Amino acid sequence: MLGYAGKFLEVDLSNSKFKNITLPEQWLKDYIGGRALAAKILSERLINDWENVDPLGPENILFFMTGPFTGYFPGGRTCVTGKSPQSNGMVGSTVGGEFGVELRCAGYDGIIVTGKAGKPVFLFIKDSDVEIRDASRIWGKDGKQTDTLLNRECRQVLAERYPHMGVWKEPAKLYIGPAGEQKVRPSVVMAKWTHAAGYGGYGAVMGSKNLKAVTVKGTGPLPEVSNLEKIKQMIDEVCKGAYGNVLWRRWGTGGGGYSFGAETSSEPIRNWQEEWHDQKSYGVDQFENKVWVKPAWSDFGCPTNCLKISCIHSSKYKGAITDNPDYELQAFLGPNLGVFTPEENVYLSSLVEDLGLCGIQSGSVLGFAAELFQRGILTKDDLGGLDLKWGNVEAFAALAKKIVKREGIGNLLAEGTYRAAIKLGKLKNKNLLPYTVTSKGISIGAHGIRSGRDFSREIGYACSVQGGDHTSMTDVPIDGWGSEIWTIFNDSAVMCIFTSFSISPTFRYEFYTAITGQTLTRKEWLNGGGIKTLQIQRALLLLGGPDLKWNPKFDDDNPERFYEPLPTGPCKEQSADKASVKQKIKQYYEQAGWDKNGIPTAETLSNLKLEYIDKNLNRLRDR
Amino acid sequence: MLNKQENANPIWISREFTKCSGCRKCEIACSLHNENRIWPEASRVRVFMLVPGTEFPHLCTQCEDYPCVKICPFKALYVNKETSAVMVKVGECTGCGKCIDACPGKVPHIHPQTKKILICDLCGGDPECAKVCQEGGWNCLKVVERGDHEFKLYSRIPEETARNLATKFYGEKAEELL
Numbered sequence: 001m002l003g004y005a006g007k008f009l010e011v012d013l014s015n016s017k018f019k020n021i022t023l024p025e026q027w028l029k030d031y032i033g034g035r036a037l038a039a040k041i042l043s044e045r046l047i048n049d050w051e052n053v054d055p056l057g058p059e060n061i062l063f064f065m066t067g068p069f070t071g072y073f074p075g076g077r078t079c080v081t082g083k084s085p086q087s088n089g090m091v092g093s094t095v096g097g098e099f100g101v102e103l104r105c106a107g108y109d110g111i112i113v114t115g116k117a118g119k120p121v122f123l124f125i126k127d128s129d130v131e132i133r134d135a136s137r138i139w140g141k142d143g144k145q146t147d148t149l150l151n152r153e154c155r156q157v158l159a160e161r162y163p164h165m166g167v168w169k170e171p172a173k174l175y176i177g178p179a180g181e182q183k184v185r186p187s188v189v190m191a192k193w194t195h196a197a198g199y200g201g202y203g204a205v206m207g208s209k210n211l212k213a214v215t216v217k218g219t220g221p222l223p224e225v226s227n228l229e230k231i232k233q234m235i236d237e238v239c240k241g242a243y244g245n246v247l248w249r250r251w252g253t254g255g256g257g258y259s260f261g262a263e264t265s266s267e268p269i270r271n272w273q274e275e276w277h278d279q280k281s282y283g284v285d286q287f288e289n290k291v292w293v294k295p296a297w298s299d300f301g302c303p304t305n306c307l308k309i310s311c312i313h314s315s316k317y318k319g320a321i322t323d324n325p326d327y328e329l330q331a332f333l334g335p336n337l338g339v340f341t342p343e344e345n346v347y348l349s350s351l352v353e354d355l356g357l358c359g360i361q362s363g364s365v366l367g368f369a370a371e372l373f374q375r376g377i378l379t380k381d382d383l384g385g386l387d388l389k390w391g392n393v394e395a396f397a398a399l400a401k402k403i404v405k406r407e408g409i410g411n412l413l414a415e416g417t418y419r420a421a422i423k424l425g426k427l428k429n430k431n432l433l434p435y436t437v438t439s440k441g442i443s444i445g446a447h448g449i450r451s452g453r454d455f456s457r458e459i460g461y462a463c464s465v466q467g468g469d470h471t472s473m474t475d476v477p478i479d480g481w482g483s484e485i486w487t488i489f490n491d492s493a494v495m496c497i498f499t500s501f502s503i504s505p506t507f508r509y510e511f512y513t514a515i516t517g518q519t520l521t522r523k524e525w526l527n528g529g530g531i532k533t534l535q536i537q538r539a540l541l542l543l544g545g546p547d548l549k550w551n552p553k554f555d556d557d558n559p560e561r562f563y564e565p566l567p568t569g570p571c572k573e574q575s576a577d578k579a580s581v582k583q584k585i586k587q588y589y590e591q592a593g594w595d596k597n598g599i600p601t602a603e604t605l606s607n608l609k610l611e612y613i614d615k616n617l618n619r620l621r622d623r
Numbered sequence: 624m625l626n627k628q629e630n631a632n633p634i635w636i637s638r639e640f641t642k643c644s645g646c647r648k649c650e651i652a653c654s655l656h657n658e659n660r661i662w663p664e665a666s667r668v669r670v671f672m673l674v675p676g677t678e679f680p681h682l683c684t685q686c687e688d689y690p691c692v693k694i695c696p697f698k699a700l701y702v703n704k705e706t707s708a709v710m711v712k713v714g715e716c717t718g719c720g721k722c723i724d725a726c727p728g729k730v731p732h733i734h735p736q737t738k739k740i741l742i743c744d745l746c747g748g749d750p751e752c753a754k755v756c757q758e759g760g761w762n763c764l765k766v767v768e769r770g771d772h773e774f775k776l777y778s779r780i781p782e783e784t785a786r787n788l789a790t791k792f793y794g795e796k797a798e799e800l801l
Contacts, residue, residue: 071661098647098672105663144799147675148674148801164718164720165733166729166733167723167732167780170671194675221658222660224660232655243759243760293676294676296642297644298644299645300646301646301648303648303759305761311793311794311796313794319793319795321796
């Protein structure tokens with residue numbers, strides 16, 4: 001099909017074997033690529049025994065997926081997925097960078113990894129030459145060291161094997177840090193030091209497979225498209241729109257650390273005890289003037305350059321390097337921990353990225369621990385001597401390292417906020433869930449719902465098939481602008497939303513047609529691939545297991561904290577309204593074709609020709 | 624050597640590497656112009672990222688003494704006197720790579736499919752890479768009058784440029800990152 005490389009690479013790490021596979025053309029037409037296509041493949045292969053599939057066992061399948069938009073739509077992204085060790089469902093997690101572009105230029109639409117290597121390895125792909133290489137020298141290295149060592153090794157191999165081509169550029173790389181190696185659930189799959197496929201915990205899945213990295217150099221062109229002239233015009237249109245967004249280009253999400261506190265009152269502060277602050281020390285001008293060394297940083301084809309690079313040149317934080325930090329890390333490794341200076345935020349962000357932790361999930365678990373310390377539930381003794389007061393940057397850094405080493409309390413916190421709360425709650429004989437702000441085992445992104453001023457919505461997290469993922473929130477009506485159905489399209493075509501603010505809702509479907517030559521309307525996606533993927537992901541999420549299962553009656557809801565009134569700021573006393581949330585959840589179930597227990601009905605699934613999903617849901621209906 | 628008297632409007636693509644965002648739009652524009660495909664490895668300008676954040680476009684700087692043209696055993700390279708660009712006679716090029724060795728910055732590279740040498744031809748005087756860079760306001764690549772400068776200084780191997788930029792951005796930390 002036009003717009004596709006035409007094959008997937010399947011790697012069996014247990015037996016060190018690879019093969020090229022092709023998928024039925026109808027699957028590509030229905031599910032496009034990325035998240036949706038992976039949901040289809042994953043469910044076809046594993047749903048019959050889903051509850052017994054350990055996300056961190058060799059039986060899990062790990063996907064690195066592109067979509068037909070990868071490389072064409074400005075701003076390169078790649079989708080990483082599989083069974084999630086955070087939600088026990090499937091989370092389509094995307095990461096910026098050139099990996100997907102290189103992969104398509106190497107002739108693959110995606111990589112499907114099964115099994116587990118006997119020792120640490122990395123995958124090296126140069127067009128059709130695929131190799132599993134020893135990674136024992138790289139295992140244990142932090143993110144920046146890993147990037148350096150992979151560059152050196154891969155460029156040397158390229159120069160030796162293909163000597164007369166000139167100087168080789170670096171390959172694209174996805175890798176894990178020590179957190180992934182230690183199967184820490186809040187760990188990420190990383191690229192370019194600071195980019196991460198965060199939600200889902202796929203760093204731990206790579207670690208469980210002994211897979212340190214995947215590197216790829218593709219020397220071919222991007223796959224041929226149906227209407228190149230139209231695509232060129234449309235790329236121009238996207239870029240011109242983005243260029244007009246002057247302040248967004250200048251600040252990216254870097255203005256958020258201040259404005260989501262001061263203006264929208266929706267920023268996690270001290271583990272969401274508050275959502276408002278007016279700390280001018282945390283203004284974007286402070287970041288810009290104190291720590292940004294590069295004011296514009298982009299991925300492939302990106303007109304927006306929402307990234308900026310920060311580096312600390314003096315003080316005890318010297319040598320810390322990260323991007324902006326972007327809003328999520330600004331929030332979670334800033335006000336969420338009682339930290340309000342750019343330097344400290346850059347230091348913690350750089351550390352967390354070097355360790356391969358997720359900034360959101362690890363910031364959440366650190367904040368959770370600090371609130372327990374504040375309340376006297378965790379003591380200095382419990383924390384191995386750490387004085388985990390709000391704002392104590394050194395203590396938070398030390399605890400992050402303990403988590404990655406799984407040392408002392410770190411071993412417990414390495415399970416992520418929700419699981420840590422359950423385990424620690426048993427030890428302390430106390431219900432600790434009120435101090436967690438999670439949905440389906442995934443800590444909620446830095447966009448609270450209590451003020452009603454952010455883009456987050458009352459049931460956005462509660463009903464999402466990706467739990468706390470702020471990039472995949474949902475809302476009623478299910479065909480409305482806030483529905484997860486559209487996010488599924490973005491993650492399946494695999495496109496960046498930060499380059500596309502100016503485009504119309506139908507633009508992306510025209511773009512799809514210009515790439516593939518297939519027609520697809522918004523409505524067709526809504527009633528086809530979009531809703532099918534939603535049902536598949538919902539089924540996998542509810543089947544869950546092996547360690548945790550979700551009961552929609554309790555788990556399709558907001559964390560308790562969102563029902564507590566905001567204590568400070570312009571939205572003081574505001575909270576989510578339980579009755580309204582309940583009502584909307586009921587509406588959402590009806591619109592999604594789910595029964596009163598939140599389970600997709602047989603009729604819904606049969607209409608979508610998803611009988612294989614329906615058959616497996618009987619196990620839930622019987623219980 | 625180029626005779627400036629014969630040359631009405633020789634140009635140079637001025638480059639300010641610290642302004643490169645790493646968007647690679649220059650690669651996209653170059654390969655679309657020359658190959659009618661998005662094809663980074665067949666682009667005459669290549670963006671190197673040996674250290675994240677130190678992206679820079681690597682492209683021919685049109686040395687005053689044109690060592691690549693001089694060394695070619697097959698007379699496959701010549702200078703376009705109007706633009707000052709190095710031109711490739713594709714039929715004559717054997718892909719031997721002697722011009723790469725002669726280039727102080729190891730800029731030319733081999734087309735992954737045709738196996739012929741790839742060198743920036745300045746798009747005949749209206750380079751696409753500079754256009755897209757200007758459109759985006761990055762101002763890393765900009766067309767200027769060629770004038771009389773030591774352009775050869777801008778032909779350095781990617782490792783050296785990466786080291787310079789990494790040191791400028793990241794200070795002492797740079798050495799660990801290379």
